[in-house]
Amino acid sequence: MKRLTGTNEEIAQLLYQEQLELSKQNVDVEETVRAIVEDVKNRGDQALRDYSAKFDKVELDSLEVGQDLIDRAFDEVDKDVLAALENAKANIESYHKQQLETGFEDQPSEGVIRGQLIRPIERVGVYVPGGTAAYPSSVLMNVIPAKIAGVKEIIMITPPQEHFVPAILVAAKLAGVDKIYQVGGAQGIAALAYGTETLPKVDKITGPGNIFVATAKKQVFGIVGIDMIAGPSEIGVIADKSANAKYVAADLLSQAEHDVLARAILVTDSEELADAVEVEIEKQLKELPREAIARPSVENNGRIIIAKDADSMFELMNLVAPEHLEIAMDNAYDYLDRIENAGSIFLGHFTSEPIGDYYAGANHVLPTTATSRFSSALGVHDFIKRIQYTQYSKAAVNQAEKDITTLAYAEGLQAHAKAIEVRNDNN
Amino acid sequence: MKRLTGTNEEIAQLLYQEQLELSKQNVDVEETVRAIVEDVKNRGDQALRDYSAKFDKVELDSLEVGQDLIDRAFDEVDKDVLAALENAKANIESYHKQQLETGFEDQPSEGVIRGQLIRPIERVGVYVPGGTAAYPSSVLMNVIPAKIAGVKEIIMITPPQEHFVPAILVAAKLAGVDKIYQVGGAQGIAALAYGTETLPKVDKITGPGNIFVATAKKQVFGIVGIDMIAGPSEIGVIADKSANAKYVAADLLSQAEHDVLARAILVTDSEELADAVEVEIEKQLKELPREAIARPSVENNGRIIIAKDADSMFELMNLVAPEHLEIAMDNAYDYLDRIENAGSIFLGHFTSEPIGDYYAGANHVLPTTATSRFSSALGVHDFIKRIQYTQYSKAAVNQAEKDITTLAYAEGLQAHAKAIEVRNDNN
Numbered sequence: 085m086k087r088l089t090g091t092n093e094e095i096a097q098l099l100y101q102e103q104l105e106l107s108k109q110n111v112d113v114e115e116t117v118r119a120i121v122e123d124v125k126n127r128g129d130q131a132l133r134d135y136s137a138k139f140d141k142v143e144l145d146s147l148e149v150g151q152d153l154i155d156r157a158f159d160e161v162d163k164d165v166l167a168a169l170e171n172a173k174a175n176i177e178s179y180h181k182q183q184l185e186t187g188f189e190d191q192p193s194e195g196v197i198r199g200q201l202i203r204p205i206e207r208v209g210v211y212v213p214g215g216t217a218a219y220p221s222s223v224l225m226n227v228i229p230a231k232i233a234g235v236k237e238i239i240m241i242t243p244p245q246e247h248f249v250p251a252i253l254v255a256a257k258l259a260g261v262d263k264i265y266q267v268g269g270a271q272g273i274a275a276l277a278y279g280t281e282t283l284p285k286v287d288k289i290t291g292p293g294n295i296f297v298a299t300a301k302k303q304v305f306g307i308v309g310i311d312m313i314a315g316p317s318e319i320g321v322i323a324d325k326s327a328n329a330k331y332v333a334a335d336l337l338s339q340a341e342h343d344v345l346a347r348a349i350l351v352t353d354s355e356e357l358a359d360a361v362e363v364e365i366e367k368q369l370k371e372l373p374r375e376a377i378a379r380p381s382v383e384n385n386g387r388i389i390i391a392k393d394a395d396s397m398f399e400l401m402n403l404v405a406p407e408h409l410e411i412a413m414d415n416a417y418d419y420l421d422r423i424e425n426a427g428s429i430f431l432g433h434f435t436s437e438p439i440g441d442y443y444a445g446a447n448h449v450l451p452t453t454a455t456s457r458f459s460s461a462l463g464v465h466d467f468i469k470r471i472q473y474t475q476y477s478k479a480a481v482n483q484a485e486k487d488i489t490t491l492a493y494a495e496g497l498q499a500h501a502k503a504i505e506v507r508n509d510n511n
Numbered sequence: 512m513k514r515l516t517g518t519n520e521e522i523a524q525l526l527y528q529e530q531l532e533l534s535k536q537n538v539d540v541e542e543t544v545r546a547i548v549e550d551v552k553n554r555g556d557q558a559l560r561d562y563s564a565k566f567d568k569v570e571l572d573s574l575e576v577g578q579d580l581i582d583r584a585f586d587e588v589d590k591d592v593l594a595a596l597e598n599a600k601a602n603i604e605s606y607h608k609q610q611l612e613t614g615f616e617d618q619p620s621e622g623v624i625r626g627q628l629i630r631p632i633e634r635v636g637v638y639v640p641g642g643t644a645a646y647p648s649s650v651l652m653n654v655i656p657a658k659i660a661g662v663k664e665i666i667m668i669t670p671p672q673e674h675f676v677p678a679i680l681v682a683a684k685l686a687g688v689d690k691i692y693q694v695g696g697a698q699g700i701a702a703l704a705y706g707t708e709t710l711p712k713v714d715k716i717t718g719p720g721n722i723f724v725a726t727a728k729k730q731v732f733g734i735v736g737i738d739m740i741a742g743p744s745e746i747g748v749i750a751d752k753s754a755n756a757k758y759v760a761a762d763l764l765s766q767a768e769h770d771v772l773a774r775a776i777l778v779t780d781s782e783e784l785a786d787a788v789e790v791e792i793e794k795q796l797k798e799l800p801r802e803a804i805a806r807p808s809v810e811n812n813g814r815i816i817i818a819k820d821a822d823s824m825f826e827l828m829n830l831v832a833p834e835h836l837e838i839a840m841d842n843a844y845d846y847l848d849r850i851e852n853a854g855s856i857f858l859g860h861f862t863s864e865p866i867g868d869y870y871a872g873a874n875h876v877l878p879t880t881a882t883s884r885f886s887s888a889l890g891v892h893d894f895i896k897r898i899q900y901t902q903y904s905k906a907a908v909n910q911a912e913k914d915i916t917t918l919a920y921a922e923g924l925q926a927h928a929k930a931i932e933v934r935n936d937n938n
Contacts, residue, residue: 165921168914179625182617183897188609197844197858198606198872203851205885219922251921287884306740309885313733334930341926373925417624417902424630431624431902434934438927439903442918443911445625446899457714458632458736460897470610470887472873475844475858476866484870487595491869494592494678495646498800499768500865503761507861 085336085350085362085386092396095389096403099349100454106345106385107315107453109295117270117299124274129281135271140244147282149242149253149264157253165251169220172443173258176228179445183464184232195477203469204234205309207284209276210261211291211301212252214243214268220255221441225448225462226290226311227259233467239286241276243268269293273300277308290449290462311462315452316345319437320406320426322397322419323361325354327412328433332357333364335410338438340381341374347385349404351397358388398422405454408437427456481507512763512777512789512813519823522816523830526776527881533772533812534742534880536722544726548701555707562698569671574709576669576680576691584680592678596647599870600685603655606872610891611659622904630896631661632736634711636703637688638718638728639679641670641695647682648868652875652889653717654686660894666713668703670695696720700727704735717876717889738889742879743772746864747833747853749824749846750788752781754839755860759784760791762837765865767808768801774812776831778824785815825849832881835864854883908934 088095124131129147136144158166189199210226212218223240230238240256242248244266256264265283267275273293279285288309289301301310319339323332336348352358365382369375391397398419401409405425413419416431423429427450430437441448449462476484485504492500505511515522551558556574563571585593616626637653639645650667657665667683669675671693683691692710694702700720706712715736716728728737746766750759763775779785792809796802818824825846828836832852840846843858850856854877857864868875876889903911912931919927932938 162917162921164913164917168917168921171914172918175619178617178619182615183627185612190605190609192602192605192872196871200610200873201847201850206851216923221918221922306880306882309882330933331930334926334933338924338926338930341924368926368929372929374923378926420628420900423628423898424633425896426898429898429900431900432904434905434908435901435903436908436930436934438915438919438924438930439908439911440899440901441927443915444623444901444903445619446627446901453733455733455736456896456898458896461899463897465892465897469852469883469885470890470892471850471853471856471883472867472888473847473856473858474862474867474871474873476862476871477859478861481861481863481866484866486591487598488865488870490589490591490595491599491648492865494589495648496643496801497765497768497865499761499764499795499805500868502795502799503758503765503863503865506757506761507863 085348085365085382085388087388087390092400092403095400099387099404103318103347103453106347111295113295113299117296117303120270121274121300121303124271124280125278132267132271132275132280135269136244136267139269142244144244144266147265147267149248149266153248154253154257157248157250161250161254166254169224169251169255169258172221173224173228175443175445176224177232180229180232180464185465185468193480195480197475199473201471201473203471204236205287205467205469206235207237207239207286208235208467209239209241209286209289211272211289211293211297212240212242213293214245218242218249218252220251221448222292223252223255224259227256227261229447229462229464230467231260233464235467237262237284239276239284240264241267241272270296270300273297273304277304311449311466312451312455312459316347317342318347318349318406318452319408319410320349320351320401320404321410321412322401323350323352323357323412324394325357326414327357329357329360329364331433331436332361332412333368335437336382336386337365337368337372337378338436339408340378340386341372344377344380345385346381348382349406350388351391351400353391353393353397355390358390405456407450407452407456410435410437425456427451427461478507512775512792512809512815514815514817519827519830522827526814526831530745530774530880533774538722540722540726544697544723544730547697548727548730551698551701551707552705556709559694559698559702559707562696563671563694566696567671571671571693574692574694576675576693580675581680581684584675584677588677588681593681596651596678596682596685599648600651600655602870602872603651604659607656607659607891612892612895620907622907624902626900628898628900630898631663632714632894632896633662634664634666634713635662635894636666636668636713636716638699638716638720638724639667639669640720641672645669645676645679647678648875649719650679650682651686654683654688656874656889656891657894658687660891662894664689664711666703666711667691668694668699697723697727700724700731704731715894738876738893739878739882739886743774744769745774745776745833745879746835746837747776747778747828747831748837748839749828750777750779750784750839751821752784753841754784756784756787756791758860758863759788759839760795762864763809763813764792764795764799764805765863766835767805767813768799771804771807772812773808775809776833777815778818778827780818780820780824782817785817832883834877834879834883837862837864852883854878854888905934
């Protein structure tokens with residue numbers, strides 16, 4: 085891993101520029117995607133079938149994944165995987181239920197009622213990539229918060245497969261997906277955004293995908309809501325001399341194996357630990373089935389920064405605003421109040437980041453590329469709307485008349501003033 | 512106003528297509544804006560000064576609006592306006608304080624801690640348009656929720672003026688803006704997103720603006736967070752025979768006067784009321800100083816739908832998902848639970864929509880173009896981040912090992928499994 089030196093601001097700035105570079109989509113598919121989206125909007129199901137024939141090389145009998153295929157997935161799924169998914173589901177549910185919001189109402193003065201309703205988004209679409217990028221854990225992470233929010237209908241789409249990964253269909257049903265359609269790519273996103281004869285139009289689309297999917301999501305944003313567009317995965321580890329180099333190395337590599345563009349950053353105030361972690365990384369890399377991905381990731385994008393003390397480590401990491409943040413220190417919990425920017429935090433020597441990817445319950449859909457400065461993990465809040473309401477009695481509006489009309493006239497909006505004055509008996 | 516007939520689905524679909532048409536930005540300024548953003552990113556303050564000379568025709572001494580100008584604004588501001596702003600501020604504060612969230616923490620099993628921190632976004636930029644579109648009420652609505660969220664620094668930018676509208680600077684200071692810079696347009700948005708020698712880089716930008724501002728916000732999204740990009744304003748009124756035609760007409764016109772593209776929709780189960788509202792609109796239009804705006808708005812975009820009963824009125828309006836929704840019915844409050852989609856609701860015959868624009872306390876920055884199906888009014892939630900955290904003890908991670916590694920192996924991510932196994936003494 086490359087070692088960086090400088091002030092925290094300089095290092096953070098450099099890391100950010102590098103991160104933007106890693107996130108850059110070098111392929112321009114805007115026009116291709118725009119044509120596909122337009123075609124699906126106009127030709128509906130037939131366009132979906134045509135793209136399936138063209139891109140997926142299959143002639144689809146049915147766009148919907150039928151109950152027979154779902155039953156077969158439950159028959160075929162490995163029993164340990166099923167049990168693990170059920171346990172993960174329980175943890176994800178119990179974590180996310182704590183995010184449920186309730187509305188409020190107050191009566192600040194005589195004749196005035198104000199409040200806020202919480203309503204679930206009505207219909208949500210979840211995109212699940214096909215092939216080797218099909219992660220049942222992502223199905224749980226996208227669907228369960230929507231379900232807890234009270235979304236009435238959850239539609240999953242995924243590219244057609246010769247044989248669906250059983251755990252994907254099983255995770256979908258466990259999590260509460262209502263219908264599954266075998267439609268992938270930009271055409272799938274367009275179908276969710278505009279609806280077709282078979283697929284219902286949704287209100288919001290979440291879930292990861294390749295550049296065609298991500299570009300289509302950006303293009304339909306506004307017609308529907310979307311979740312974030314994720315960049316390559318990142319982990320930042322803050323470790324002092326109490327850390328175990330073997331553990332830290334293993335955790336850094338668990339991010340690195342995702343993608344050659346993934347990034348692992350170690351910030352430590354111990355030169356010794358930094359050296360030991362590098363030795364461990366090399367040792368563990370050699371035993372790793374995905375060495376071909378993890379090695380270029382750590383060699384090109386891995387970074388080590390030696391900080392002068394704990395204060396400096398936390399200052400730097402807040403500037404970096406990593407997606408995943410591990411604090412590999414004794415009493416890590418006590419440092420929680422130092423954290424200003426991060427997607428998800430893993431505390432202490434034993435909370436390896438993959439615990440969060442699969443199991444503990446917090447969401448693994450997280451803000452990348454320093455966007456944790458202003459955004460958050462996917463959660464129940466992403467599947468609700470807050471609707472304001474206000475009620476004024478006649479006496480209350482008459483009493484507020486002077487203030488309201490003064491502001492309306494000051495802004496040159498006389499019809500606004502008039503709408504208040506008309507409620508006064510003198511008018 | 513044009514009358515529409517058909518099924519609720521047909522009417523809603525037609526209204527939505529029309530609304531998309533009204534929202535369409537017919538000018539393509541993408542490239543112009545991209546060049547300005549790039550220039551500000553590269554040349555900082557000097558670029559800002561050059562654009563001010565070019566677009567605003569002023570040579571700026573100071574980019575910052577100094578304390579002398581702010582003091583002068585407090586001297587000059589109309590005393591009634593100041594009092595009204597102070598009262599509005601108190602109402603906006605007391606409403607939005609109810610949106611404050613707290614974190615949570617649980618210990619679902621031995622050795623496991625999970626939680627969520629709430630952290631304010633550190634630095635926010637608020638754009639305030641210049642000239643006749645300078646609305647002090649919008650300053651309050653954008654700044655107060657950020658302040659309540661705990662944002663550490665709030666930067667306001669606004670185009671340079673010969674003489675700033677005193678109420679704008681006064682509203683900024685009342686609401687808690689820390690610094691004001693006289694920079695407008697796309698160059699101002701770029702300065703907030705990237706920072707210059709004088710302007711600090713912010714984490715999120717909110718506030719309305721013209722097409723240059725809106726396009727610049729879209730372009731810098733991802734580098735910083737942004738609020739919504741608003742379309743033309745809309746009001747939907749549900750009224751039955753208990754409604755007062757004079758009031759309903761005044762409220763429809765209060766939206767119509769905003770913009771020739773603004774839209775007013777009346778849904779009623781009373782033909783009589785519909786007729787009476789049309790007569791009143793014509794009568795009131797003639798007396799309206801902004802008739803030249805309001806008349807084409809109601810004539811081109813105004814719509815009346817006669818529904819067969821209350822159920823049908825609410826069904827249609829939920830499909831329309833209007834920005835502002837008035838329920839002009841006796842016992843309007845009892846119908847709250849019927850509402851699924853709306854930005855802000857105004858209940859009963861006396862709650863004229865301008866009460867919400869200026870005064871009652873709920874936010875007036877609202878989702879337009881049916882985006883209330885998946886998004887909400889600006890609020891405290893837009894200025895915070897939710898940061899997840901998890902802590903597992905050694906015993907807890909060892910106990911969860913089988914489930915986690917089963918899922919990791921099923922997804923082909925062996926380094927993920929390894930990071931868990933390495934914490935087991937047997938490895």
